[in-house]
Amino acid sequence: MSVGVTREGRLFEGADWDFQVLQRIHDACEEIALKELGLDIYPNQIEVITAEQMLDAYSSVGMPLYYRHWSFGKHFAHQEAFYRKGLMGLAYEIVINSSPCISYLMEENTATMQALVIAHAAFGHNHFFKNNYLFRQWTDAEGILDYLNFAKTYIAQCEEHHGQLAVERTLDAAHALMSHGIFRYPGKKTPDLRAEERREQERRRHEERAFNDLWRTVPSGPGKTQTELSIERRRALLGLPQENILYFLEKTAPRLQPWQRELLRIVRHIAQYFYPQGMTKVMNEGTATYVHYKIMTRLHEQGRLSDGNFLEFLQSHTNVVFQPGFDDPRFSGFNPYALGFAMMTDIERIVTRPEDEDREWFPDIAGSGDVMAVLRDVWANYRDESFISQFLSPRLIREMRMFHLHDDSAEPKGIRVEAIHDERGYRRVRRALSRQYDVGLNEPNIEVVDVDLAGDRELLLRHQVTDGNLLNEADAKLVLQHLADLWTYDVTLREVDSTDTVLKEHSVNPRKLAAAA
């Protein structure tokens, strides 16, 4: 081992740490992660920060640099109030899906906690970010920090040129539509955020070079009459129906300034970057928790972690994976750490010590012997929804005593217990839980369906209602107002059910002030 190892080969003694200790912990973890667990990671960068800086990071969704906007200040004020009152603890770490993978560690953590956090974030999350198909498909870990830096500078420049108010209005509107600025199906090219930045710079350079005031004076010829175009052709030209509303506005909104389009694009890219995280909460945390548990246990076995420090670790670990029952006052849904970790250890059990039931349910992996190969494959190729529907075992359903409630409004007597942890219920519980993690069902399905280009340019949207769940009306009005301000003409949203019956219609006119921006 490297120099400076304390007596009996321990990585550290007691609670204190310094940078050499961090380095030693990292090296020891790396040895186990790469050689024994076979993880494949981005290079690591570990940054030590204070509690105050952690609060700062919270308010900007954990990103080290972010453009300025009042809403981040609002979150900061809110979280600060909670933190100062002692109602909220801070996370031990924040990790960023970038290359190098940046992990923020709090300076208050003890040496054991730092080891836990390094194993968890710098190896667990890091491996997941690098290997999971959603992250590979949708995020550009190498480019994200540069892109955020570009976004920050660009938005600051816009504020200088066009005024803070105009930029703020555009960003408010873009933020309201952020959850509908995402492509859910892979396109042809993988995103490359550096190229994005280059593209914008080149375009600006070209504009500057090609600027000629004469063009302004050249009369434009009569446009093509839109009436010639059939409705189908028009919709095909506009790429309708389109569920990525921000993309649609960026490309087709008639009166947006170029810089406004660029702002929409920035917000859209960032939303896309975070999109996989929402779909892999259980898996991501489950992976990281499983990895830190493995590494810490191994360090203890190797004698590099004292019994006392290992107990300290076990206590934190147990707190993290605690799952209160539904009737517990502390209950607030499934704890992704608990569910994820339980499923990972359960897979380990199925692979190494299968029972007959497991052989029947998981013929592919039961007893195959190589735990890490199976887990690495799972981590790479699933998201929460598919992961649960594939790998939630009857045994875990029993252990966690899961049950499925169905609230049928036609049933006057109450909510029906649809399935419990028994032979009849396993598959139904598993299907229902997996649906609970289906983003497609949690986010309202809204798309742009038509534009009346020949007439008054009214934009028509459609919300496909599932389970009779209409949009929250107050919020929908506000979002549509923002949308209309960007579109600068009337906007109508129809909520329709599966038989195409219109359940509700919202119409909004644009405010004048935004059009002037």
Add this chain to the structure above:
Amino acid sequence: MAMHIVDRRLNPKQKSLENRQRFLRRAKAAIQRAVKESSKSRGIRDVLEGGEVSIPIDGTTEPRFRRGASRPDLVLPGNKKFVEGDLLPRSGESSGKPKDAGEGDSEDSFRFVLTRDEFLDIFLDDLELPDLAKRRLAEAEHEGLRRAGYKVSGSPANLSVSRTVRLALARRVALRRPRPEAVEQLEAQCEACEDETRRAKLQAELDALKSKMRRIPFIDPIDIRYRRFETVPKPAAQAVMFCLMDVSGSMSEHMKDLAKRFYMLLYVFLTRRYRHVDIVFIRHTDRAEEVDEETFFRAPASGGTLVSSALQCMHEVVRERYDPADWNIYAAQSSDGDNSYSDGETTGRLLKDLILPVTQYFAYLEVSEPGGFANMPESALWTLYQRLCADGAPLAMRKVSERGEIFPVFRDLFQRRVGQERAVP
């Protein structure tokens, strides 16, 4: 694989400050309302503390398309007794409804903490203070520099020659550096000496002395001392502020609120100028008593109105506890102007002979309901004080029915020149 550790702890703090200011600006109206509410309920001294405020979220909402809360299917952990087919009554909120983690957005108000400066700034804004006055109020305490010993590093301008020379001397004596006179003497002896051997000996001795002199410098870097300065708050005097208020039944809540703001402003002003500020609350009907703040503003009292009783009470308190030689005495009286007719003369005499001579400043605030002064005859107290004023008594008086009118009362106070103030240590 290469790993980097970066220590970010020394990075500039308060990265979120700018965002926070943007948020405050955006929610300004709501925050102002909240501060107004909050200053109603807080004590006068607490006006200088920051504090938690709660604002309604409209204007700072971040709307998203959200679906209604109802969710027909739910999987939960921790089943204890349910079997398939059980029907559970829908009793309002079921025990285990998954909450949206992270944000408490379902509430319709938003709570957060304002810092002391933010709070004061908004409070002063609300009183429609002129900017200059605001700046003077919001100014932090002046720091002065005071000599505080010596230090070994500093700028040449602060070099303390006398201390340096003294230390050098002590060192030279301690290390027995040869005195120049001794060397000269030896040189002379050496020159005068005839005897060769003795001369060589003297010469050796002389060389030794000279080399020792070179080795022990006249002034060594370790002797050098610089004057050290410390920042200290400028010596400030102490002040006591008397709040006098008529609490008879004719004073409404609105009037009391006006009075309270007036006291708060005076308190802010005084704490800026004086190190230590005491507040004495005296309330009166037809008799006066010294009370605590809570009683002063809240507890009901009934009876007639004798202003002189309050002045008498203040006089006694001053005599007992606040020697005018040691304290700057400020008094602020507020009333709706009622006083019994027989009391006028006593009040005038007390004020003129006992109170005004010892006070720095006496302000009288006549409060009323909004628009209450139109077409009303001058009140008994107002007439009396006006007469005193005309006689040259240093009295500031104002009628106030709206918050914005409070500040002008202070105008002459702000305009006083420093020289006119008595500096009481």
